[in-house]
Amino acid sequence: MSQNHDARDPIFALSDDLVEAFAAQCPADATMAGVPSDDGAWNDWSPRGAAAWASTLASFQERLRALPPPLRGPEAQWGRLARRVMADYLDERLDDFRHGEHLRDLNNIESAFQHMRVVFDLMDTRSAAGWAAITSRLSTLSQACDSYRASLEEGRRTGNVVARRQVRAVVEQARRQAGEASFFSTLPAAYEASGVATSEGHARLASGVERARAAFGELAGYLEQTYLPSARAADAVGEERYLRLARRFLGASIDPVETYAWGWSEVHAIEAQMARLAAEIRPGASLPEAIELLMTDPARCAHSPDEFLRLMLERQQKALAELDGTHFDIPEPIRRIDVKLAPPGGPLGAYYVIPSDGFKRPGTIWYAPGDKQQFPLYEEITTAYHEGFPGHHLQCGLQVYLEDRLSRLHRFLVMYSGHAEGWALYAEQLMFELGYFERPDYVLGMLAGKLTRAYRVVLDIGMHLDLPIPRSAPLHAGEAWRYETAVEYLHTRAFLTLDHAHSEATRYLGWPGQAISYKVGERVILDLREELRRRQGTAFDLKAFHAKVIGSGSVGLDHLREIVLEDAGELAAS
Structure with missing residues (x-):
């Protein structure tokens, strides 16, 4: 598609710069997000890597604040949206760092540990270059695990730890990927079926698979022997952190x-x-x-x-x-x-x-x-x-x-x-x-x-x-x-x-706070639909409502309400 948003607003160039910085500093996350990056490289999940990424985010926050005022008029709405989205994105992620969330990024479903495995599902398996990137990530998974372990260890040292139940769940997952039933062990057959396999590639891939399995085995050992004894007995996180x-x-x-x-x-x-x-x-x-x-x-x-x-x-x-x-x-x-x-x-x-x-x-x-x-x-x-x-x-x-x-x-x-x-x-x-x-x-x-x-x-x-x-x-x-x-x-x-x-x-x-998002989000959308239907009567258009709800990208629920009602000319009356 050609870009038709108002290119005069510098927010779009700044957004491009932030995505490029993300791809450079968080290449594994970039692969998962579908952003081109070095697909053979890993994030640096260590405290030093986290500090570097937080510093980058803070620099973009300053650049955003230094932008000239946004343009006026309906034709500039996308620039105003982009500014708010970037401001919220930067505020939220820097807030995570301030609260040390990166030091306790460990749970059974959505943490850096799972990303180190799932990223391989999303990589190119049709080209020689894709398999070279896979082999590179397999061979260097131990370095990614080391950087991740460094942040968990800093959390353990400072008492910023997760509950034992989460540790045991990840240990079980890591042991499986280190064992005979490992996902990594399926990769040589997939490589052979790709049509781009070579004998040299097979040898490198096989070596990478063994290194990856060993890396997860070592991480499981650390979690079980060192981290688990320091983990919290209590599962609940309490009201302040939960909200x-x-x-x-x-x-x-x-x-x-x-x-x-x-x-x-x-x-x-x-x-x-x-x-x-x-x-x-x-x-x-x-x-x-x-x-x-x-x-x-x-x-x-x-x-x-x-x-x-x-x-x-x-x-x-x-x-x-x-x-x-x-x-x-x-x-x-x-x-x-x-x-x-x-x-x-x-x-x-x-x-x-x-x-x-x-x-x-x-x-x-x-x-x-x-x-x-x-x-x-x-x-x-x-x-x-x-x-x-x-x-x-x-x-x-x-x-x-x-x-x-x-x-x-x-x-x-x-x-x-x-x-x-x-x-x-x-x-x-x-x-x-x-x-x-x-x-x-x-x-x-x-x-x-x-x-x-x-x-x-x-x-x-x-x-x-x-x-x-x-x-x-x-x-x-x-x-x-x-x-x-x-x-x-x-x-x-x-x-x-x-x-x-x-x-x-x-x-x-x-994963506190995520599980409620389904019903709470549905509640807001249904309430918005009924509010518009009541106010607009026979003029209410369901297709147009759907376009409003998902046509401005993913936004917070407070922001969604503003978008839907403001675009309908209703916000001032609410």
Whole structure:
């Protein structure tokens, strides 16, 4: 696309400079973000590397403040947006450094440790240059681990440590990648199948694989023998840190007590809906009995990973074809989507990876199903719409595509969970409203997903802020939250498998504030839709509303409200 935003505003050149600095100093993160960089290099995660990156961010903060005043008028709106997005990005990341978050960057799902493994999923495996970069990263993974360990050790020395539960989870993941079942051991076969293999390349790759496995083995040893004895016994992070991190994910502040109570009201409402639908699926059946039927009935399952992936891709393609031009305007590059199985050894579930710059790497849904070979479809249809189209794939793909209005920083480095996950959960609701859950099985699956997200609100806030379980709750009423209680709720009330329930509860405790972003974000988007519908009456345009919500890139929820209502000419009246 040609760039049509107002190039007179120097914010766009400054944004380009910041992305280039990011690519130079954080090359592994740049690969994950889809930004061209040295794909054979690693971040320096050490305290020295962190200080260097913080200094770079501070220098850009000064450069941003020194810019001339923004231009006026509607034609300059994108420049004003770019300025606010950069200011928020710099403030938030420098705040993380001030609070020492880089010294306790360790959890079971989203920390530098997982990035050191997942980055290989996103690298070029079709060219000789791509495999050379992979080999380089494999061979030098020990250096990345050393730099990462240096920051963890500084945190340990200063008492800035994570909980033991998170350490044990990462040790288990690291041991797997160091062992015979390691993802790294699959790379030689993939190299052979690439069509660019040479005998010399094989030898270098094999050596790199062994070095990478050894590096993760050494890191596991450090974590288990040195770090774990110093780790915190308590899982909860407390109110101050929780609310700070929640605001970081949401781009908005919450009243935790009100949100906790609202989360419970959502739980009760969704459970009542599910109970009524269960009787429709199997007359006379209780909700657990209906779920058991949907989980085990062969006629309601895919019977191999290949069949499952095919069905999920077909579902994406059908929705894309039918909704283009009616509820969304879908640019050509976004009409391509990949669906893949994630390598084993990580947390269970599904996740989405954004396209790379220029869409050379398409947007991809990754499924991590564990060791199951039968895939109950009732719960997967709603996940397909959430992770794919019109959820993350549309929102994130559009953000990458809109180079005519969004700064490069905004397109690749800015993502608020409240906006992203709120939109994806809203997308599930929208597809229900549009009739894309054609069987009651799939509607129940959508409600089950909503129930899990509602339980995330009460579990995340309840555990970290030590709020009591309400007297009206179905289990352990009036008691304090414990890890085991959260697992019991997720397993028996949200119908997750026991392994998945353990993985989820560990995730909430290690990634405080993120789990609430789904329902809180959906709440804001639905409230905005109803507010506009009420004010605009018959003039309300659903397609235009969608364009407003995702057409300005990912922003904080407070900022989103301003954009939607201001563009509608409504903000002054609110």
